[in-house]
Amino acid sequence: xxxxxxxxxxxxxxxxxxxxxxxxxxxxxxxxxxxxxxxxxxxxxxxxxxxxxxxxxxxxxxxxxxxxxxxxxxxxxxxxxxxxxxxxxxxxxxxxxxxxxxxxxxxxxxxxxxxxxxxxxxxxxxxxxxxxxxxxxxxxxxxxxxxxxxxxxxxxxxxxxxxxxxxxxxxxxxxxxxxxxxxxxxxxxxxxxxxxxxxxxxxxxxxxxxxxxxxxxxxxxxxxxxxxxxxxxxxxxxxxxxxxxxxxxxxxxxxxxxxxxxxxxxxxxxxxxxxxxxxxxxxxxxxxxxxxxxxxxxxxxxxxxxxxxxxxxxxxxxxxxxxxxxxxxxxxxxxxxxxxxxxxxxxxxxxxxxxxxxxxxxxxxxxxxxxxxxxxxxxxxxxxxxxxxxxxxxxxxxxxxxxxxxxxxxxxxxxxxxxx
Numbered sequence: 001x002x003x004x005x006x007x008x009x010x011x012x013x014x015x016x017x018x019x020x021x022x023x024x025x026x027x028x029x030x031x032x033x034x035x036x037x038x039x040x041x042x043x044x045x046x047x048x049x050x051x052x053x054x055x056x057x058x059x060x061x062x063x064x065x066x067x068x069x070x071x072x073x074x075x076x077x078x079x080x081x082x083x084x085x086x087x088x089x090x091x092x093x094x095x096x097x098x099x100x101x102x103x104x105x106x107x108x109x110x111x112x113x114x115x116x117x118x119x120x121x122x123x124x125x126x127x128x129x130x131x132x133x134x135x136x137x138x139x140x141x142x143x144x145x146x147x148x149x150x151x152x153x154x155x156x157x158x159x160x161x162x163x164x165x166x167x168x169x170x171x172x173x174x175x176x177x178x179x180x181x182x183x184x185x186x187x188x189x190x191x192x193x194x195x196x197x198x199x200x201x202x203x204x205x206x207x208x209x210x211x212x213x214x215x216x217x218x219x220x221x222x223x224x225x226x227x228x229x230x231x232x233x234x235x236x237x238x239x240x241x242x243x244x245x246x247x248x249x250x251x252x253x254x255x256x257x258x259x260x261x262x263x264x265x266x267x268x269x270x271x272x273x274x275x276x277x278x279x280x281x282x283x284x285x286x287x288x289x290x291x292x293x294x295x296x297x298x299x300x301x302x303x304x305x306x307x308x309x310x311x312x313x314x315x316x317x318x319x320x321x322x323x324x325x326x327x328x329x330x331x332x333x334x335x336x337x338x339x340x341x342x343x344x345x346x347x348x349x350x351x352x353x354x355x356x357x358x359x360x361x362x363x364x365x366x367x368x369x370x371x372x373x374x375x376x377x378x379x380x381x382x383x384x385x386x387x388x389x390x391x392x393x394x395x396x397x398x399x400x401x402x403x404x405x406x407x408x409x410x411x412x413x414x415x416x417x418x419x420x
Contacts, residue, residue, distance in 0.1 A: 003121065004301050006328040011300055012399060012418060016284035019117040019299040021417070022291060023056040024387040025049050026276035027213050029238045029375040032137040036235045037273040039137075040215040042075055042379075043082035045275035046133040051090040052211040053129060053277050057294055060279075063093040064289065066125035069115050070101045071108025071132035072379035074139035078103060079379075083133065103379070105144075106342065106405050107304070107413035108132055110382025113278050114302035114415060126285045131277035132380035140271060143167070144378070144408065163309035164409040169257030169268065172343035175313045176262050179349045183262035186344035187250035190267035190372045193341060194245035197369025201241055205368055205395065209387045212236045240270045240375045267344040272375030276383035295420055297390045301327060302415035304407070313346025315412020316404040317353035323414045324402070331355060334364075335398030338385040340405035341370035350404075368392060381405065386417065393419035 005011045027045050030037040037045065054062055068087055072079035080101045088094045104111040109132025116128035145165050156162050175181065200206060214234045219227040245266075255261035256268065280299060286292055303326070305319040316339050324330070337356060341347045351357050351365065359365050368388060371381065382405065389401040404414035 004326055008329060008333045011327055011329065011416070014283065016287070017121070018283040019120045019280055020283045020286055020295045021278055021280055021297045021299060021390065022286065022294045023053050023279040024209065024296070024390045025052050025056065025211050026209055026380070026384045026387045027274045028210055028235045029240065029272050029274040029377060029384065030235060031240045031375065032140065032271040032273055035239045035273065036217050036233050037213060037215065039218055040135065040213065040273065041138065042072065042079065042133040042135040042275065043086040044215065045135070045213065045273065046070060046083055046131060047086040047090045048213050049131065049211055049275045049277040050087055050092070050129070053279050054091060057279065057291065059291060060289065062091055063096045065092065065097045065127050065129060067116060067119060067128040068097060068099040069112035069128065069130050070099065071103070071112040071382060072101050072134060073103055073105055073108055074134060074136065074144065074378065079133065104304070104413070105408040106340065106376070106378055107382050107407045107411070108379045109276060110302065110386065110403060110405070110413055110415055113280070113299065113383060113386060116280050117299040120280060120282050127281040129277050129279050130383060131275065132383040133275040134377035134379040135273045136271045136377060137273055160309055160410070166310055167257060168342070168408060169263055171310055171312050172263040172268065172345045173258050173261045174311045175349050176345035178311065181345045181348050185348055186262055186267040187247055189344040189348055190250055191245045191247055193366065193369045193372040194242045196367060197238070197241045197373035198243035200368035201237060206238065209391045210236065238374050240272065241369065241373045263343055263345060267372065269342050269371035269376035272377040274375065274377040274380045274384065276380045276387055278383055278386055296394065297417055297419045300416040300418055302413065304411055304413045307410045307412060309410035312408055312410045313343055313406045314349060314353070315406035316414065317350040317412070319412030319414040320354055320402060320404050323416060327416060329400070331359070334400050334402050335396070336367070336389060336393050336401040337365040338389045338401065338403045339365060339370070340376065340381060340385065341366065341372045342376065342406050344372060346406055386415070389417060390419055
């Protein structure tokens with residue numbers, strides 16, 4: 001007998017074995033090199049959301065948390081030592097709580113959540129945290145492309161092997177040219193992302209998911225020279241959102257990756273810094289610990305599917321149908337979709353391929369904007385999207401939500417969640 005529910009009623013049904021969520025928080029997402037978190041360390045940002053997770057559910061003894069998985073892409077040594085130090089630093093019990101890091105590129109922290117959920121489901125652990133952290137300011141020097149690897153792979157006769165190190169911007173151009181996504185459509189999509197995010201921020205929709213970060217910030221001029229002394233700042237909002245974004249402004253931007261291309265700095269996701277964390281446990285454990293009233297949702301299932309590396313952006317269009325089909329769901333059963341906007345080209349393609357263009361127009365897909373406006377801190381993006389999804393469903397009374405993103409080297413990942 002399978003462990004996945006089948007059909008909407010089964011997905012919504014509650015059982016003692018469910019993997020439930022009690023907290024899903026994130027830091028503000030700020031612009032790399034320019035934003036107020038540019039001088040923060042990734043593990044510093046992680047420490048903030050881990051501490052906030054403990055504070056969010058004060059009745060939970062930290063020693064009950066068995067394991068923490070942290071998505072991270074760019075940090076030295078995979079971030080494992082610094083992440084473990086950060087966890088110990090903020091009040092976790094090092095004698096009872098373990099930690100590991102996960103790198104599945106852009107889906108790393110969704111993978112961290114799914115991995116913790118799998119450990120709970122198989123009774124390897126009872127309580128865990130799926131998190132993510134990234135400082136692209138500090139660690140984006142190689143632009144996420146390896147600088148030293150087996151020379152035979154550089155000249156491999158297998159195109160899909162060579163294409164795994166293709167710059168992401170060129171994969172975006174491939175999607176646009178192969179599937180007929182125009183520059184005009186990409187720019188319009190980007191403007192809409194900023195407009196939605198600006199409205200969401202102005203209306204305070206992010207306030208319950210964001211944890212303020214107090215850190216050091218050094219102002220610099222356009223040449224990178226220091227201006228004044230370092231300051232202590234408290235960052236409370238995402239700072240990449242441009243309320244005045246316009247089609248006219250977008251049209252003036254030059255292609256960023258190819259001379260005759262259509263992907264620009266304006267219609268691509270922002271290089272960003274941030275962290276996020278989600279607390280999960282078995283429903284029966286939550287009941288036994290007296291935390292039943294703290295449940296805000298549940299993890300249902302997740303999957304990852306491969307696609308061609310040179311058009312990795314189509315990933316959600318491959319992963320979502322497989323997962324939704326496995327669960328016996330239809331698009332109409334989903335109340336909210338969070339689909340990562342790595343590039344407008346691939347986001348538009350995925351909406352078209354998935355039959356979600358009307359849902360996007362109706363405010364069911366990325367209704368508070370996406371990575372083009374909010375930013376894409378690689379290792380933290382998945383957990384950030386889960387936080388935005390669950391809080392958004394809570395505001396609107398929706399139940400079923402989907403998170404999905406494309407993944408560098410040619411993959412797509414998707415996860416289904418229920419808000420309670």
